[in-house]
Amino acid sequence: MEQNRKRVFVKAFTEFSNPAKFEALARTVSPYAFGVFLVAGAIGLAVSLFFSPPDYQQGNAVRVMYVHVPAAWMATIAYTFLAAMSAIAFVWRHNVADVAARAAALPGAVFTALALFTGAIWGKPTWGAWWVWDARLTSVLVLLFVYIGYMAVWRSMTDKARAARFARIVALVGFINIPIIKFSVDWWNSLHQPASIIRAGGPSVDGSMLTPLVTMLIAYTAFFVWLVLTGVRAELISVRRDARFRRAPRSVSTVRTVEGAVSDA
Amino acid sequence: MSISGPFTAILVRDVKVALRSGGGWFHALLFYGLFAGLSALAFGPELSALSEAAPAVIWLAAALAVQFAVADIFARDVADGFLYAISAEEESLFGYYAAKASFVAAAIAAPVVLATPLVMAMFGAGPGSITGAAMLAIGLPGLIFLSLFTAAIAAGLQAGGMLAIAISAPLVAPVLIFGVIATEKLLASQVFWSPEAMFLAALTLILGAAMPLFTIAALRAALE
Numbered sequence: 001m002e003q004n005r006k007r008v009f010v011k012a013f014t015e016f017s018n019p020a021k022f023e024a025l026a027r028t029v030s031p032y033a034f035g036v037f038l039v040a041g042a043i044g045l046a047v048s049l050f051f052s053p054p055d056y057q058q059g060n061a062v063r064v065m066y067v068h069v070p071a072a073w074m075a076t077i078a079y080t081f082l083a084a085m086s087a088i089a090f091v092w093r094h095n096v097a098d099v100a101a102r103a104a105a106l107p108g109a110v111f112t113a114l115a116l117f118t119g120a121i122w123g124k125p126t127w128g129a130w131w132v133w134d135a136r137l138t139s140v141l142v143l144l145f146v147y148i149g150y151m152a153v154w155r156s157m158t159d160k161a162r163a164a165r166f167a168r169i170v171a172l173v174g175f176i177n178i179p180i181i182k183f184s185v186d187w188w189n190s191l192h193q194p195a196s197i198i199r200a201g202g203p204s205v206d207g208s209m210l211t212p213l214v215t216m217l218i219a220y221t222a223f224f225v226w227l228v229l230t231g232v233r234a235e236l237i238s239v240r241r242d243a244r245f246r247r248a249p250r251s252v253s254t255v256r257t258v259e260g261a262v263s264d265a
Numbered sequence: 266m267s268i269s270g271p272f273t274a275i276l277v278r279d280v281k282v283a284l285r286s287g288g289g290w291f292h293a294l295l296f297y298g299l300f301a302g303l304s305a306l307a308f309g310p311e312l313s314a315l316s317e318a319a320p321a322v323i324w325l326a327a328a329l330a331v332q333f334a335v336a337d338i339f340a341r342d343v344a345d346g347f348l349y350a351i352s353a354e355e356e357s358l359f360g361y362y363a364a365k366a367s368f369v370a371a372a373i374a375a376p377v378v379l380a381t382p383l384v385m386a387m388f389g390a391g392p393g394s395i396t397g398a399a400m401l402a403i404g405l406p407g408l409i410f411l412s413l414f415t416a417a418i419a420a421g422l423q424a425g426g427m428l429a430i431a432i433s434a435p436l437v438a439p440v441l442i443f444g445v446i447a448t449e450k451l452l453a454s455q456v457f458w459s460p461e462a463m464f465l466a467a468l469t470l471i472l473g474a475a476m477p478l479f480t481i482a483a484l485r486a487a488l489e
Contacts, residue, residue: 138442149435153422156428169479173433
C-alpha cells in the first residue's frame with residue numbers, strides 16, 4: 001500500500017516534469033482556477049464589504065483585513081512554493097520546476113507589495129502610523145527585497161540555463177526569511193497581533209469575519225495558481241518557439257527569426 | 266585529512282598576497298574606521314547621542330566592511346583559472362572554502378574586532394567597550410558566511426558585485442537586529458548572555474551550517 005502510493009507519487013512527479021504533459025495539465029486546470037478565483041472573489045468581496053459586521057474596536061477599518069491578510073499569506077506561500085520548486089530543480093534538475101519558480105516570483109512580489117501597502121492603509125487608523133519598524137513589517141519588507149533580488153538574478157543573464165542555476169541557490173537561501181516572518185510576532189515585542197487563525201485552541205476570530213477571510217484566501221490562491229500556470233505555459237511556448245527558430249534554415253526569409261533566436265541564446 | 270594539503274597552501278598563499286599587495290587586510294579595517302568616523306560626524310559630537318548610536322554604528326560598519334572586503338574574493342580565483350585548477354584536482358571544494366573562510370576571519374574580521382573597543386570608547390560606550398567587541402566577535406562569523414555566499418554569487422553573475430550584495434543584504438538583517446539589541450542590552454545592564462545574544466550565537470551556528478553548502482553550490486555553478 002505504502003509502496004504503491006509512493007510509486008504513484010513518483011510517477012506523477014516524473015510525468016509532469018515532462019513539459020508537454022505539464023502543459024496539457026496546465027491547460028486543463030487553469031480555466032478552473034480562474035473560475036474559482038472569479039466566484040470566490042465575488043462572494044468574498046461582497047461578504048467582506050457589505051455582509052460582515054464592523055469590528056467593535058476598529059469599525060469599518062477592519063474591512064482592510066480581507067484584502068491585507070490573504071495578500072500577506074500569499075506572499076509567504078508564494079515564496080514557499082518558489083523555494084520548493086527551486087529545491088526540486090536543484091536536486092533533480094527539472095526545467096519545468098525552474099520555470100514554475102520563476103513564474104511565482106512576480107505574483108509573490110506583488111502580493112508582498114500589496115500586503116505592505118494595505119498594511120499601511122490599515123495601520124494609519126488603527127495604530128496611528130503608516131509604517132513602524134516592527135519585526136513583522138520589517139521582515140516582510142525584507143521578503144520584498146528577496147523577491148526583487150531573485151528576479152534580478154534571472155534578468156542579469158541571457159543564458160537561461162545558467163541563470164537558473166544561480167536563481168535556485170538564491171531562492172533556497174532566501175527561504176531563511178520565511179520562518180523569521182512567521183515567528184517574528186512571537187520573538188519580538190510587536191505591534192502586530194500574534195497568530196489568531198492557525199493556533200492551538202482554534203481561531204480567535206469570530207465566524208462572521210472568518211468566513212469572508214477564508215473565501216478571500218481561496219480566491220487569492222486560485223488567482224495565484226492561475227497566474228503561475230499561465231506563466232509556465234507562456235514560458236514553455238516561448239522556449240518551443242525559440243527551439244523551432246533555431247532549427248529553421250538560415251535563408252534570407254528567416255533572418256528576423258534567426259536574429260531573435262541568436263539574441264536569446 | 267585530505268583537505269589539509271590545499272587548505273594550508275591556499276591559506277598561506279592568501280595571507281602572503283594580502284600582506285604583500287598593498288595590504289588587502291588593511292582595507293576592511295580602514296573602511297570600518299572611516300564609516301565610524303563619518304557616522305560620528307553625521308550624529309554630531311554630543312557624547313550622549315553617540316553612545317546611544319554606538320551599537321548600531323559598529324554593527325553596520327562591521328557588516329558593510331566585511332561584505333565589501335569579501336565581495337570579489339572568489340571572482341579573482343574564477344577569472345585567473347585558479348578555482349578551475351582546484352576543482353579539477355579536488356573532489357570537494359570544501360578545503361578551498363575552509364581556507365578562504367579562515368583567511369577572511371583572520372585577516373579581515375579579526376582586525377575589525379580588535380579595533381572595536383577603541384571605536385566604542387570614542388563613542389562614549391564606557392566599560393562595555395571590550396565586551397561589546399566580544400559580542401561583535403560572536404556575530405561576525407555569521408556575517409562572514411553570508412559575505413562568502415555573496416562573493417560566490419558575484420563570481421558567477423555577469424552583473425557583478427553590487428547585485429550580489431543587494432541579493433544577500435536582506436539576509437544580513439537578522440544578524441544586525443539581534444547583534445544591535447544584544448549590544449544595547451550589554452551596554453545598559455552589563456549582562457552579556459541576554460536572550461538576544463544567545464539568538465545571535467544561534468544565527469552564527471545556523472549560517473555556519475547552511476551557508477558553506479550553498480556557497481560551494483554557487484561556486485560550482487560559476488564554474489559550469
